[in-house]
Amino acid sequence: MELHADLSQRAVLDTNALNWNQTPMAGVERxxxxxxxxxxxxxxxxxxxxxGSHFERHLHGGGEEILVLEGTFSDEQGDYPAGTYLRNPxxxxxxxxxxxxxxxxxxxxxxxxxxxxxxxINTHKEAWLPGLVRGLDVLPLHAFGSEHLALVRWxxxxxxxxxxxxGGEEILVLAGVFKDEYGTYLAGSWLRNPPGSxxxxxxxxxxxxxxxxxxxxxxxxxxSARVHESKR
Numbered sequence: 001m002e003l004h005a006d007l008s009q010r011a012v013l014d015t016n017a018l019n020w021n022q023t024p025m026a027g028v029e030r031x032x033x034x035x036x037x038x039x040x041x042x043x044x045x046x047x048x049x050x051x052g053s054h055f056e057r058h059l060h061g062g063g064e065e066i067l068v069l070e071g072t073f074s075d076e077q078g079d080y081p082a083g084t085y086l087r088n089p090x091x092x093x094x095x096x097x098x099x100x101x102x103x104x105x106x107x108x109x110x111x112x113x114x115x116x117x118x119x120x121i122n123t124h125k126e127a128w129l130p131g132l133v134r135g136l137d138v139l140p141l142h143a144f145g146s147e148h149l150a151l152v153r154w155x156x157x158x159x160x161x162x163x164x165x166x167g168g169e170e171i172l173v174l175a176g177v178f179k180d181e182y183g184t185y186l187a188g189s190w191l192r193n194p195p196g197s198x199x200x201x202x203x204x205x206x207x208x209x210x211x212x213x214x215x216x217x218x219x220x221x222x223x224s225a226r227v228h229e230s231k232r
Contacts, residue, residue, distance in 0.1 A: 005036040007168070007217045008194050015046050015172075016188040027053025030106075033190050042109040044170075044190075049073070049104075054097035063111030064088040067210055069174075071102030080120065085141050087111075087119035105172060105210070112219040115144040123151055133160055145221040146214035154178070154203040162200040168216025169193040176207025192216070 004011040011034065018031040024039065027050035035043040040061065046069070049055075066073065066086040073080045075094040080086060082102075088094065090113050121141060128137040135158030139151040146167045154176070171178070171191040178185045180199040185191060187207075193199065195216050214220070 001035050001038065001041065003032050003036075004034040004192070005042075007192075010182075010194055010197065011190075011192040012183065012185070013190045014186070014188060015190050018046075020048060023047075023055075025053065025055050028055055034192065037109075040109075044105075044107050044110075047104050047106050049096075049098035049102050051101040052099065053101075054095065057093060057095035059093045060088050060090060060108070062109030062113075063090040063115070064092075065107040065110065067105040067172075069103045069105060071098060072100055073098055073102045073104050078120070081122070083123045085119065085121040085123060087117065087142060089116045089118055091116075092118065110215065110219075112144060112147075112221055114221050115147075115219070117142070117144070128153065133158065136160070145219055147212065147219040148214055149210075149212045151208060152211055153208045154206055156206040157204060158206075159202040160200065162198060164196065164198045165193055165213055166195060167214035167220070168195045169197070170212045170215070172210040174208045174210055176203060177205050178203055178207045178209055 013033055015031055015033065020029040020031060023030055029048045031046040033044040033046065035041050068080050068082050068084045070082050073096065075096045077094065090111055119142060123139055126139055128139050131138045131152065135155035137153040141151065142149045173185050173187050173189040175187050178201065180201040182199065
C-alpha cells in the first residue's frame, strides 16, 4: 500500500476528518497519514484503542515512536497517560494495551538503526525552554544526527522568520491554530513539508505543535557514525 508515500511532496491532512480503519486486532483502529508497505510498513498513523483492547506482542524492526494524545496507553513496562512520548528502538518488542481506551500518534520503521535510545517522557513534568523568537517555548524530546523532535508552544501573535527545511519537517497541531503562507491548520492537522521546503509560520491565537525535522527522506546519523560507515 502506498499513501502519501512520495516524501518529496507536501502533504496536509485534517486527521479528524479521516475514516477509522480496522487493524488485525479487534478494538484497535487507525487513521492512515502516510504508508509505504503492507501490514509491516513505513507508516504514520493515528491509532485508537477501545477500552479493554490490546495488540499482540510484536517486534519493532525499524523502531516505533508514540505520542499519547488521549487516554492511557499501556504495555508490560508501565502506563503512559496523555502527553507521554515514547521511543522504542529497532529490535525492541512489546505487547501494548489500554484498559480505559486511548488515542496515540504512531510512527513505524522511521528510525536510524544506530539510534538505540529508549525513551519515556511525560511532557507534563518537563521544563520548557525559550525558543528562537519571542513568544515561543520549546520542549525538546529527542535528537539523533539530523533528526530533531520537540513540542513547540506559540503564544498568541507569535511570528517566526522564513526558514528552510533541508531535511524536511513534519507537524501535528495538538491545540490552537497554526498558520503559514500556505494555509490555516486547526488542532488535528498533520503537515509534512518536504526537504528543501521554505515557509514562514505564525499563530494569531496561539497553538501547541509536535514537530520533527531533519528525518526526510531518512535520518542522517551523526558525522562520526557517517565516517565509520564509509570505512566499511
